[in-house]
Amino acid sequence: MIELSWRGRVAVLTLDRPDKHNALTAELCERIRTAVASAAQARALVLTGNGRSFCSGADLDEVHTAGFRDELYRMLHAVTAAPVPVVAAVHGAAIGAGTQLAIAADLRVVSPAARFAVPTARIGLAVDPWTIRRLALLAGHGAARRMLLACDPIDADAALACGLADRPGDLDDALDWAAGMADLAPLTVGYTKRVLGEVFEPGLAGDVATELDAAFEACWASGDFAEGRLSRAEKRPPVFRGR
Template identity: 75%
Template sequence: MIELTWHDRVAVITLDRPEKHNALNIELCHRIRTTLGDARAARAIVLTGNGRSFCSGADLDEVYTADFRDALYSMLHAVTDAPVPVVAAVNGAAIGAGTQFAIAADFRVVAAPARFAVPTARIGLAVDPWTIRRLALLAGNGVARRLLVACDQIDADTALACGLADLSGTLEQALTWAQGMISLAPLTQAYSKRVLNEIFEPEFDELLGKQLNAAFEGCWASEDFAEGRLARTEKRPPVFRGK
């Protein structure tokens, strides 16, 4: 499910579940966290996927469970909190949790087939406030609304134009870029990452944090959530009622 390879002091973490288009399940989320620990000697990390997809999102057999949600967000924050530069080499589709996985990294290098989407409104789910803020900071408010509210997909060119992606290229280009970072001062890099995260992504104030989390939890406890789950088991389009 995970492959860890080394190129000098760059650790390449490859999602290796191509038969499921690298969809995330609880086990894979835990393995990513463990592998990040195994790569603690790295001076840069590259994330990518085996096969045609970077990460097609959450495994739908587990996405509706609280255990998956906990595993997913623990993994995402482990990626973001890594003290070294993290580059996502987005080789194909990055859908839902795949987009979340990509934006948890510091940088994104996109191949021509790359595309991003967060279609949670199609299945009655929701992403947390941290994801929405980080997506808007990277891609801009307008593109974030297209992804989250309209459930649009954006391609590699659009991602580059809006700032969601940094460079066009394949894993090879991502690796070359990461290798250029390993000679830089690691304490300075870690400090800069921490300041950027603290300034632009601080903890929400207590009242706002409670309100946003209550709204987030409300989506997961709603009748629409139950309808989305039922519709999947019955293999039909969901009918949402805003309840």
């Protein structure tokens, strides 16, 4: 389900479910988290996917199961907390949890076919406050609002224009960029990454965090969430009622 290889001092973590467009399961999330930890001696890490997609999101056969959401967020935060630069090489669709994985990385290299989207409102799901804030910090509030409130996708050109993506290119370009980072002073890079995280993504104030977490949980416990699941099983458009 994943491959961990090395290019010099750069670890390359490849999602390997091409038949499922690298859709995330709880097991795959756990394996990614473990692989990130096992690459602790790397000077840089590149994330990519086999096949046509970077990551098509959560496997919809698992997204409603107990434990998937916890494994997803443990994995995302492990990627973000990696002490070395993490580069996502996005060569195709990065949808839902695929966009979350891409923004958990520090930097993104995109091919012309790259596409980002967070269409949770179409199926009655919700992403956590961390995802919304990080997406807005990277892509800007306008792009984040379009992606989250209107479920509009962002293609490679738009991602580069708004700052969601950092460079155009393919996997080789991402590897070359990461190799350059691997030559930099690791203590300086690790310190700088930590400061960027602490300054721009500090923990939310207690009351705000509590209220937002409650609203997030309410989405997952709602009738609309159940309707999204039922409509998929019945192969029909969902009818959401806001409760």
